[in-house]
Ligand SMILES: NC(=O)C1=CN([C@@H]2O[C@H](COP(=O)(O)OP(=O)(O)OC[C@H]3O[C@@H](n4cnc5c(N)ncnc54)[C@H](O)[C@@H]3O)[C@@H](O)[C@H]2O)C=CC1
């Protein structure tokens with residue numbers, strides 16, 4: 175294992191929300207043994223205390239890394255979202271504090287897609303209300319309102335990783351697939367791009383949502399969009415809770431305009447198992463309610479644990495930011511014979527020449543330099559041949575450059 179200038183065993187890794195043990199194993203195997211593990215999200219004040227001296231933090235969808243929390247985390251240098259969504263982290267705040275955020279963009283894709291397909295079948299067969307009735311002792315043996323999915327139209331809103339997987343699986347059952355996306359997308363199989371969101375809504379028997387949480391997707395399915403859906407059609411939401419106006423959905427399900435829904439994500443989700451789940455959908459028999467488990471399978475969680483831990487370890491050991499969601503991406507070779515310095519700065523004119531001025535002392539040779547910038551920040555990695563003392567001194571001088579956000583000497 176290559177040496178690092180700051181001992182790995184002194185770096186605190188805070189793991190929250192029961193991330194997979196595969197993450198713990200990966201950190202330990204890489205020499206990171208100072209792990210604080212919590213199997214649930216921490217209440218706000220406990221989170222503030224736990225994150226204060228953490229160097230890396232791993233979380234899922236419940237923990238909110240707000241400006242306040244990030245501000246408290248004085249030593250934090252990387253965040254791992256052990257999931258796809260990263261809306262729970264104030265990404266801009268993290269970036270401006272020199273903190274890259276990583277996620278697992280594909281590891282639970284298949285799990286969500288399988289659940290959605292199963293829900294489409296169950297909704298088309300009106301299983302939710304038959305199941306609820308049977309639990310109460312009623313025997314709803316009837317074909318009324320029950321249909322095969324074969325030959326029906328599935329409308330996919332957000333044709334990204336999950337949306338395309340859902341489309342491929344749905345076609346294998348003989349469904350017709352329509353999609354809507356703000357980007358131009360490669361159509362898989364026989365999928366067709368709808369002319370507009372409304373065109374998709376009015377042509378689909380089942381509509382399923384797979385967009386990220388952004389300002390544009392907030393309440394994108396409201397009363398008007400629901401009214402545009404076919405009478406007797408179904409809605410599936412396994413994206414984010416605020417994409418659907420939940421009161422408008424409840425009203426459409428009560429009035430019978432929509433025949434059913436499957437909802438995995440909610441505007442307000444309980445923070446822990448002990449907190450009551452409150453929703454206007456709770457007393458509706460024609461709704462399948464699941465507690466945000468679209469990506470919760472053994473396979474997905476194990477893969478996510480390994481994937482995100484590997485990204486955090488790579489950044490910590492080597493400086494690589496490949497696939498960070500809020501940061502300039504730099505893929506770095508190993509450089510065992512050099513010392514490696516990281517300099518994260520505001521992207522202002524003249525910064526690189528100031529960095530190079532500091533590194534151009536007589537006893538120092540620059541072996542390699544890697545720079546990437548985005549609109550706001552720059553990330554430069556400098557490999558130098560120098561003694562440890564000289565490298566430490568360079569790090570101090572780099573830190574003193576106006577506009578510096580963070581400096582680290584990796585090894
Ligand atoms: N229920 C669960 O447990 C899980 C939920 N998710 C949610 O699913 C979302 C989607 O995941 P992926 O498919 O992997 O993401 P992705 O980024 O691959 O795909 C999202 C697609 O939505 C499109 N899009 C964005 N804004 C849009 C808009 N306003 N209108 C139409 N299309 C729009 C994008 O262009 C993209 O094609 C995640 O952001 C996450 O919030 C993800 C995993 C598990």
Ligand SMILES: O=C(O)CCC(=O)C(=O)O
Nearest residue numbers: 234235257258259282469
């Ligand atoms: O597993 C989780 O906690 C969240 C899953 C999810 O919603 C995501 O991956 O974006």
